Amino acid sequence: MIALTKADEPQILTDNESAWTAVVESKIAAGIEPTDTEKSRYRHADIKAALIVETSGKCAYCESKLLHVAFGDVEHIHPKSKAVANLFKWGNLTLACDRCNTYKGDAEGVIDPYAGDPEPRFTILGPMIMPDPSDVDALYTERKLRLNRPDLLERRAEKIKYLMDQVLILQNAKTAALRDVLADDLRNNETSADQEFAATARTFVATVLPTVLAKLAAP
Structure with a gap:
């Protein structure tokens, strides 16, 4: 895992984030389940393209190159299930491989590679990535994402x-x-x-x- 820097927000998200969020929030408040389309507008092609550039087409967590074997998932750094407000926020979106995305699920506490440099929090021994034993978040991240699978x-x-x-x-x-x-x-x-x-x-x-x-x- 390496440090990542957020790129400029895609125009489609700048123009629509508030409206998209309002639709989902209003339906939930009314006891109506939002449609899959309404909940997944963050997968828009322009948004995903920007994330691919931002991450160099790599999983933000395990650093695997994705596009030669998979489409890659638009990942919510802070779980979308915890707060609808995070659903379409540019700062909360990244690219992840399906394995890391699945293992992470709705968990919180996984290291955010945009919030600081994660490299010093791990020791690399050959192909293994070993978390600093005193760093609880690094230990959790390595185990939760199975970074030594x-x-x-x-x-x-x-x-x-x-x-x-x-x-x-x-x-x-x-x-x-x-x-x-x-x-x-x-x-x-x-x-x-x-x-x-x-x-x-x-x-x-x-x-x-x-x-x-x-x-x-x-x-």
Whole structure:
């Protein structure tokens, strides 16, 4: 999980949030069940497109790239079932994989990646993401979302293997100039926020690359 920054609110939401919310609230107050369409207008294509850009097409929680295997769910950070006012609020919407969205359900207390940097709250050990034992919310988030579920461990291990292959290419570079370019690519591109499992990549590069470069520079 990495820090995320909210993008500009889509115009469709700016223009309609109040009206959409009022329709749902008035029906509930009258004892009438709102229709599925009325309750799910946050799934509008323009809103989802903005969330895809904002999250780089990744799950806001587990950092899996979504669009090559699934549509991705528009997720409510604070459960919509707890307050109708949260139903269409831009600041309460993000993108999540169906697994994280399902595991989270209507739970509260899961770390909000927009409310601060979650990376320091976890220690990454290879493909595993370990919460700080003293951080109750981090512990809850890891367990509730099952951030070390087998499929995620497998995908993160594949990411580490790929990065290791890039390090081996760097080690065998014929010139110092090429080595510098490859090192910069690892530092800046492979660890950027748009990359799948960026937090895992950042830990790997920060741990492995300095040692490798120091050995290569030694006489």
